[in-house]
Amino acid sequence: MTESARQRPLRVDARRNYERIVAAAQEMFAADGVGASLEEIARRAGVGSATLHRHFPSRRSLLEVVFHDRVEALCSRAREHAAHSSPGDALLAWLRDLNTYAAASRGLAASLLHDGRDADLLHHNESCRAAITAAAAELLHRAQQAGTVRPDVRAEDLLALVNAISLVTEQHDDDAQANRLLDIAIDGIRPSR
Template sequence: MAEPARRRPMRADARRNRDRIVAAAQEVFAADGARASLEEIARRAGVGSATLHRHFPTRRSLLDVVFHDRVEALCAKAGEHADRREPGDALVAWLGDLNVYAAASHGLVSSLLRDGPDADLLKRNDDCQAMITAAAGELLDRAQRAGAARPGVRVEDLLALVSALSLAAEQRDDDEGRANRLLDIAVNGVLLPR
């Protein structure tokens, strides 16, 4: 039986191009939805269309990376907050990060759901949902053990709450701080008085 071909490490310039494409795609998809122009993404990344397609042969492959990378960065922030803050403060700070992520992602998620062909991307990213749930669960558990968060609060409730808040705020384009204000109000129901 033949040995499978080994993947060669990516050259430094190819890696830079890939990183620029992903960064540009995050911005363009967030602004214009899942059907955003791939040519616009290539232009913003400073690469040609062929380079974009060499790294990401399909729109779906690029969307998948954008979702995954954003979730990894969000979950890394949970660890940073846990290392630098008291348990209750770490939970609140990360819920703020999650709120920003959810607000930025709702337009993309709504677009995916409307546009249809890539809607199952949301289902395929179960590992992203698992990463977010684990990060939130660790922070919540830590806050509850420290007596900073109510014992009956469940991680699924927190995630649903932040999602609902960002969706409610999305309905009013005239007030970009609404999701943060709503989160501040909701957090009072999660944290125990000091």
């Protein structure tokens, strides 16, 4: 989609197609990684290949939208947890959300690291990286102020732990193991008794 086309509001049918493409892409990228067939994404969305390419001229443009939408949802969940839970519980619930997201995206991180064209997706999307780090930092700060998390833990440490758990468990397709590993990590960030 050209820059001027992005600035114009989409017609109702075009908006619906766009949303169906993004939803299908989220499912396919989670299942098959970034190499998922664009034609299969179009088929699952109920649109033609030309419609997909009109909205997303490259695989990368579709990946960026999917990644951005997921980051926005995670940041929204962080705000919800902060509003409705104690500081320690909010952080732990959000880390579980992040772990679930990472498990659902199994293979995506490795695909991004090994595909030369898309390996810098996270680096080019600094606003997403900043948003997720800020969400983690805010929850962490509140939990540290409440004394439920060690003072030496950093937001980047928590994000690296969840990412590492995702990378270690992605070949096993074992969400239970990912959750056990997160529980071990959570025990490690609690203050000593």
